[in-house]
Amino acid sequence: MIILRSLLFNFCFFGWSLLASVIFIPLFIASPRTAQLTGWPWATVTLFMARVICGIKYEIRGREYITDGPVIYAAKHQSAWDTMIFLVLFKNPAYVLKRELLRIPGWGWYLWRMKMIAIDRSGKASSLKDLIRQSREALAENRPIVLFPEGTRMRPGAPPDYQPGIIALYNQLGVPVIPVALNSGAFWGKNAFNKYPGTIVMEFLPPMAPGMAKGTFLPALQSEIEEASKRLLDEALGIRD
Numbered sequence: 001m002i003i004l005r006s007l008l009f010n011f012c013f014f015g016w017s018l019l020a021s022v023i024f025i026p027l028f029i030a031s032p033r034t035a036q037l038t039g040w041p042w043a044t045v046t047l048f049m050a051r052v053i054c055g056i057k058y059e060i061r062g063r064e065y066i067t068d069g070p071v072i073y074a075a076k077h078q079s080a081w082d083t084m085i086f087l088v089l090f091k092n093p094a095y096v097l098k099r100e101l102l103r104i105p106g107w108g109w110y111l112w113r114m115k116m117i118a119i120d121r122s123g124k125a126s127s128l129k130d131l132i133r134q135s136r137e138a139l140a141e142n143r144p145i146v147l148f149p150e151g152t153r154m155r156p157g158a159p160p161d162y163q164p165g166i167i168a169l170y171n172q173l174g175v176p177v178i179p180v181a182l183n184s185g186a187f188w189g190k191n192a193f194n195k196y197p198g199t200i201v202m203e204f205l206p207p208m209a210p211g212m213a214k215g216t217f218l219p220a221l222q223s224e225i226e227e228a229s230k231r232l233l234d235e236a237l238g239i240r241d
Helices: 002-023 025-031 032-054 081-089 099-103 108-113 125-138 167-175 217-240
Strands: 056-061 070-077 094-100 117-119 144-148 178-184 196-204
Touching: 002 025, 002 032, 025 032, 025 108, 032 056, 032 081, 032 108, 056 081, 056 167, 070 081, 070 167, 070 217, 094 099, 094 125, 094 167, 099 108, 099 117, 108 144, 117 125, 125 144, 125 167, 167 178, 167 217, 196 217
Parallel strands: 056 196, 070 144, 070 178, 094 117, 094 144
Antiparallel strands: 178 196
């Protein structure tokens, strides 16, 4: 049953994504502002299909820490689900993503038109400067920044591997960073075909104010996210058992 449901979901997901890329063409052409309106319906329908077909629901905790002001959301990344949920929760988020994604036909073009923060992950100084510049532009447009500090999806329980980009943004932008923990990988795994029924929990944690002493921010951020994600993963595995 899991395999059949997962097969049906994948068929519907790719079909819907193709259809959406076509019907949203007028918004794509009009302006970056209107192109940004396409993220919410695409993600909302996808998550609806995940719930109806695969039995994947979700719960958001810590909503009191969500803010409309300039902020960076630093989230654990375990699943493709993570890339959709912020499009549903926020009006116009600016994701930090690798530049190669812009080259994907159709989907990548929308990411470019939506003015996502695309960076070269080579780690060079110029890459960090470009990251900071684009992030400042996004904040000036009152867009929350969404960044996955590890830079890629990680399997549940894998050793953390936080990258320097979040440190540069924290030091240079002077805005709060809100850690975000989750357990999505327990139900919708990295590169996994099967999708398992259950409730994904995403938890927003207390914001970290700007101005922490040098060398203390990243360890504190990692500790907050990893401890909370471990707790949520244990909870998810208990539910599935």
